[in-house]
Amino acid sequence: MAHDRAGLPLGVSRREFLVASGTAGILTLAGCTADSNSGGDTENGDETGSGGSGEASGEIRISGSSTVYPIAQEISRQFQAENDAVGFNLTRDGSSGGFENVFIPGDSDINNASRPIAPEEVEQCREAGFEPVEFFIAQDALTVVVNNDNDWAESLSIETLKKIWSPDSAPETWADVNDDWPDEPFDLYGAATTSGTFDYFTEAVIGEEGKIRDDFEGTEEDDLIAQGVAGNKHAMGYLPFAYYTNNPDSVTALSLSDGGGDPVEPSLDGAQSGNYPLARPLFFYANASKLQEKSHLQAFIKYYINQSDESFVAEEIGYVPSTKAMVEENLSNLEAGSNGEYEWSA
Numbered sequence: 179m180a181h182d183r184a185g186l187p188l189g190v191s192r193r194e195f196l197v198a199s200g201t202a203g204i205l206t207l208a209g210c211t212a213d214s215n216s217g218g219d220t221e222n223g224d225e226t227g228s229g230g231s232g233e234a235s236g237e238i239r240i241s242g243s244s245t246v247y248p249i250a251q252e253i254s255r256q257f258q259a260e261n262d263a264v265g266f267n268l269t270r271d272g273s274s275g276g277f278e279n280v281f282i283p284g285d286s287d288i289n290n291a292s293r294p295i296a297p298e299e300v301e302q303c304r305e306a307g308f309e310p311v312e313f314f315i316a317q318d319a320l321t322v323v324v325n326n327d328n329d330w331a332e333s334l335s336i337e338t339l340k341k342i343w344s345p346d347s348a349p350e351t352w353a354d355v356n357d358d359w360p361d362e363p364f365d366l367y368g369a370a371t372t373s374g375t376f377d378y379f380t381e382a383v384i385g386e387e388g389k390i391r392d393d394f395e396g397t398e399e400d401d402l403i404a405q406g407v408a409g410n411k412h413a414m415g416y417l418p419f420a421y422y423t424n425n426p427d428s429v430t431a432l433s434l435s436d437g438g439g440d441p442v443e444p445s446l447d448g449a450q451s452g453n454y455p456l457a458r459p460l461f462f463y464a465n466a467s468k469l470q471e472k473s474h475l476q477a478f479i480k481y482y483i484n485q486s487d488e489s490f491v492a493e494e495i496g497y498v499p500s501t502k503a504m505v506e507e508n509l510s511n512l513e514a515g516s517n518g519e520y521e522w523s524a
Contacts, residue, residue, distance in 0.1 A: 235263035236474035239286040242276030243374050244398050245418040246290035246460050248495050249316060253482050264474055270398050273374025282306055287468045287475050291461045292318070292374035292418070300522050308467040310522055311515035313479070313508045315486050317498035319419040319449040320379065320456040323404065323429040327411045330359050333433035333441035336455055339383045342366075342414070348391040352412065360412065366394035367406040367415030373398060378458055379416055404429050416456075419444055420496030449498045460497065466515045476516050483508040 240250050247270050254266045271280055273291040281289035282302045295310055303310045322339065324331060330352070341347045341355055342364065352359035369375035371388070376396065381387040395406055400417045404425035407413040415429075422431055422444070433441035436455040448454030462482075469475055483505055491499035500508070514520035 234261040234474040234477045236472060237265045237267065238288070238475055238478055239280075240266065240268045240288045240290065240462075241271050241280035241286035242288075242290035242462070243273040243292040243460075244270040244400055245273075245292035245318060245373075245375055245420075246315070246462060248420055249460070249486075249491065249497065250288070250290055250462065250482075252490070252495060253485050254478070256485065257478055257481050261474075261477070264478065272370055272372035272376075272398050274377060275370075275372030275398075277302075278372075281310075281463065281465070284308070284465065287465055287472070288479075289463045291463060292458070293378045294459075294461060295463055295522070297524050300524075303465075308465045309515070309520055310463040311466050311469065311511055311520050312522060313462050313464070313483065313511060314459055314504055315462055315482075315500055315508070316460040316491060317449045318458050318460055319444040319446065319454045320375065320382075320416060320458055321419050321422040321444040322414065322416045322432045322434060322456075323407050323422060324432060325407055325411045325413050326428070326430050328430060330356075331432060333435065336383060336434060336436040339434070340385070343379075343390055343394075344384050345389060345391045348393070362412040365406070365410040365413035366391075367403040367413065368394050368396055369400075369403075369416070370396040370398050375416075375418065379456075382456060382458075401425065418496075419446070419449070423496040446492055446496075446498050464512075464515060466518065466520055469512075469515045470518055476512070479512055480509070483512065 238254070240254070247268065251268055254268065258264055258266060269280070273289070273293055276286070276289045277291070277295070277299050280286045282299065284306060295312065300310055322334065338355065342349060343366070349355050349364070351361050351363050353361040368379065376390075377387050380390050384390060397403060400421035401424065403415040403417045404421060405428070407415045408425070408428040422429070431444050433443040434455045435441040442448050442454045444454055444456070449457040464475070464479060469479070483500075486500040486508075487502060487505050488499060491497055511520060
């Protein structure tokens, strides 16, 4: 299935950038410090009818995107509260790093991803003996932030961002971009090269995935990006909206414009409508072979899907929840994957 520059699917109704019902309230991230939860150690368990009767047991390994991590962490916490015999191991490996090093080798059941899976990654999954089952779970407004003492850049165009971050231009100081700006060097922070956020940002801003100047600080720990920007008046960074809402007083978010349009501030409304230039979809992928083998994995994913349209996704985490249509499509994919009938298509 083709996707546009923002990672949004083109021409297929099941992946329209649907406006989610519910609130656009923004509070802080809920519990994103622990990387794993303890639980039972049996491999298979009884499937719960709604994913919450307390009968499921086994281990679930979730790898991949740090962007999607807070959603997976909160929903696994909720599921485990009702199914205490299920144990979770969650790690933040980056979308690309998770696919390459954990999911494709068969070491994780689920891989979070802040970008769509690449066709070559699908082929690698198939060569490894399984089909990746796709779940479009939420929406994000990737946020560009500057230091709170920055009083010269309230908004930027995508074209200006490209000039700042592209290796072809790589200006050394703010004044190299705009004569009215300080003649002070940039201090740049962003996602690690193993991150789907890195892939998305380079494609959406620079126009070529993976192309970027090499003098920036990259990390899978998004809170560290906010901390880095907060520590230098002349810093800039980009991070998921949920992590910005977790650091609302330490950094300042910039409004962005594209193609000569008016600047749009990052918000859940902007992500819902697609008006914000860096609005993007968020996914997780399941190993279909493991789905067929593990009833407790089926139960968890069913629970995950059914919880993904609840208001806490916006209120407590900071992403646009799934719509009812997304829930139905995801449940259909789950059924097909569990029955061995799912086939990913570009």
